[in-house]
Amino acid sequence: MTDNFQSLSNEIANDFLQSVVFIDDKAYSLVDDADIPHDFDAQAITRGFANNRKISSIFQPESEEDIQLFSDIAAKADITVLDWQIIIQQDKEIDSEVVEEDGEEDADVDDIRGYYTKIIISKLLSSASNRNSLKLILVYTGDTDLTNIATEILDHLNDNQINGFCISADDDCSVVSKSCRILVRAKSNGGNGRGKHNPDLKNKEVSYQDLPDFINSEFSKMTNGLLSNFTLQALTVIRGNFFQILNVFSKKMDAAYLTHKSLLSNISDANELLVELLGDTFTSILRAKNLNHNISQKIVEQWIEHYIEDEQRPKLDNSGNPTNDMFNRSKELLKSLLVSSLNVEEKFIRILQNSGFSKKAAKNNYKKYAFSLFHPQGEDETENRDFALLCQHKDLVKYDNYSPMLTLGTVIKSTLDLGSFYVCIQQRCDSLRIGEQENRRFLFLTLALVEENKKFDFLTPDGLKLKLDKSTYDMRTIKFFGSTEGTVRAVNENGSVYFIPSYYSDSAPEKLEFIFELKELYAQRIVEQYSSKLSRVGLDEPEWIRLQNN
16 A cells, blocks of 8 residues: 555556547548647557556547547547547548638638537537536647637637536646546657747646556546545446346346246336345445445545645634634644544543643534534535535435435425425335325425524535424325326426425415435434334323422
8 A cells, every 4th residue: 555645546546447538630640740749649559558457449530420429439438538639531621622722721711620629528528427427538739829728628618508617726728627627738749749849838748658647647636535535446346346246137037037026016116126236236345345444544644644734723612613712733633533432522522632722612612623623624514514415315416307206205395385395204115006196195294494503404405404393293294196107206397306296286386396315214214203202102190200200
């Protein structure tokens, strides 16, 4: 194991990345002495990536149909590398006609640099499957005005309503968003660089030999976190056990599957079972490969050394408000907090006391310090919220035309009644096998919106805080018609997703908007807590005895 967190991240990214697609109009052309900066040595590229244990696919487009085809292929690759000046056959013919007619080239006709590259980039980023994907795109060009190319790409994305991108604050040759990086770099043609003639290119030039390591390093900059590294390793393990998983789900079991399916009143339930079985198989493989022990104390300390800077932060008073007194939020302080202890409160109080806090101040505020110490100042609320959503919500990855099923743990919001929130407590077995147009009653508990700094149970995707009302008398029942699948399914309307009650009409226009779905254990705990309320025994006992026992 390396002693540097970035190096470790590079290794993990290198294990994960498998395929790189190149699209260059001179990929298999002879060397053009008149245009050497734009030449592309396919053999040097494939050899370099082969030495790096990567699959490199190189395509030379000759028509607009090729542009579409190669764009679709690039969408399936881990990394996409594009030339900026892509000239296809019909453009070359147009240029030739212009020269014959006018005796010289028309600059406006000839200057089609970036036209097809921008089309490919927009296709890669606008498709439903890639819209929220982690993506690295490299524009590898013989042109020298790299910053202008980056600006052109950004303008093109904005013009096509592909939002969220900007020029990187650290690199004016990169266009970035939360999940994508588009880098513009200069070709050096096998190491014969142009940086010595153009100082602006010196740090933006990449040789064929350095390209595999450069791509790997740049990709790892997007994934060099504890959770993202863990996820990359998990995906690598699953991909490495691909054929073993296929063998577990052998075609020899098809007949048994069909037997099971034939005995169900709603045969689509068999497909839900397959999803659960496959998920369980993934989990067992990850545990067998010890990924549940993968983030060791050493790796955590490497993360702290990589990301944390010692800094002064304000102490809190007994009410939890910042004061003018400061303390040192140091790397060593954070490392000491990440040690197991039977009594977590005592651990925090002891460590905070060692950092100059009084015992009373440490005891009163240790939770607030715990919630903020590992975060950049002012960002703890957002980051803790996102982690809470990851833990509680079942449906974090969104897809177009997603039609959720109404079942245990589904959280909805009424379009009437001041926008009240509800959570479904109908057991899953009672949410299935509903006859088409059967009018079935579903059970809901109320979720109340709570104010800031008040206790809450759940968060909505946009950060609203909800608290469960466990009162036995605060239940609501709503009837819905079954679908052809034997379930109650939501419908998409103008970008929102609704469950439509069976009583819906002009006089009763209530719809129930789908907000999110809780993970199974959270949902089941709600039912258990509600059931315990129902099982309470109320006695009219003698007050003399009752009050003495309280």
